Ligand SMILES: Cc1cc2nc3c(=O)[nH]c(=O)nc-3n(C[C@H](O)[C@H](O)[C@H](O)COP(=O)(O)OP(=O)(O)OC[C@H]3O[C@@H](n4cnc5c(N)ncnc54)[C@H](O)[C@@H]3O)c2cc1C
């Protein structure tokens with residue numbers, strides 16, 4: 001089986017994998033990082049979003065082999081020294097989750113939005129930028145509030 | 157997904173050589189269309205030739221004279237945010253920013269989109285309306301000759317798109333009525349004027365893919381103003397009907413999107 005090596009949450013990892021292995025399968029099944037979820041497996045829902053070389057990607061729609069040498073950050077890589085990332089904290093504070101299934105992808109996408117659009121985000125921008133992430137519980141209102149608050153907190 | 161052999165290549169030449177040797181091989185660009193299709197077992201290539209390691213050579217945006225050259229592996233996100241494209245052909249940058257969602261735009265490429273020729277994809281309308289030229293490892297193909305039908309193009313098996321060259325128009329705009337669920341175009345109309353030449357391309361509507369709207373072009377060539385379109389409408393014949401919209405509704409949308417695009421191109 002072909003071998004792949006990459007950096008995940010700051011650690012060098014590698015594995016011999018079937019060429020069909022998707023990034024999300026490599027993360028969940030090989031590395032046991034089960035924070036990244038699979039909601040649809042058809043590239044629609046965004047539950048599986050992780051950062052690859054600093055950009056949000058749907059990990060269910062990328063082959064692991066294609067990411068040889070890449071730098072991947074998953075939801076597990078956001079907190080530092082046992083302290084939640086400001087965006088995670090904002091989701092908790094604003095009650096932006098119910099079942100929590102969409103949350104890892106929502107948070108990874110939200111951090112990506114801040115990286116691209118800065119710390120002052122209006123509602124319209126947030127809703128537009130979250131188009132690739134679906135939530136079947138919250139009705140989105142609190143997610144939008146959380147992203148705005150998390151974005152501001154990230155500036156501090 | 158069915159089993160396949162995976163090949164990594166770092167240049168267009170290597171990619172083409174491998175494709176020549178593997179009849180059922182497919183190029184892997186952004187994978188945003190190919191991988192979902194393979195998961196559904198609608199495609200089962202014997203081998204994948206991964207173009208991503210060749211991104212440095214196959215991606216990039218360059219303005220040369222009155223043309224914008226965009227490498228096949230250029231991601232939608234990079235076209236949308238390119239200062240050069242925003243200045244030379246703002247309608248093209250805007251179109252790229254309307255494709256799918258941010259994660260799809262980070263990965264999907266212009267070459268993959270054009271090669272795939274999905275009847276609801278956005279880029280084919282830009283290629284056709286702007287009179288682009290598709291460069292491959294073998295030849296140059298004009299957009300008028302390139303898009304030959306539903307998911308069909310003039311590409312031969314194993315032929316690789318290397319870049320797409322867009323002449324800079326004097327005025328252009330793209331208006332898209334997105335399907336609210338998939339965000340693909342239910343109808344998208346790209347209008348471009350270069351000198352006296354006006355081209356209007358419609359995506360999302362035609363049952364054999366992107367097409368030029370002759371009646372609209374004739375009216376707008378006489379006068380590039382929304383008033384010239386008074387009484388001009390699209391026929392429902394040959395348009396798609398599905399659960400999202402029937403042919404008559406799509407025909408109506410073509411008229412609405414074309415008018416909005418002309419107004420936008422005129423700065424209104
Ligand atoms: C959720 C979602 C929403 C989307 N929404 C839209 C939308 O609104 N509008 C839209 O236009 N598209 C949309 N897309 C499709 C997206 O734009 C794809 O990126 C694009 O259609 C294919 O590009 P790719 O780089 O991902 O190609 P791939 O999936 O890698 O390849 C597609 C096909 O092209 C071939 N190919 C790739 N590169 C080349 C090349 N250089 N030369 C020859 N053949 C090549 C491949 O072999 C394959 O057959 C969406 C996709 C998803 C998953």
Ligand code: FES
Nearest residue numbers: 039040045046060
């Ligand atoms: S699991 Fe990847 S987008 Fe839904």
Ligand code: FES
Nearest residue numbers: 098100135136137
């Ligand atoms: S909290 Fe349940 S899907 Fe979003």
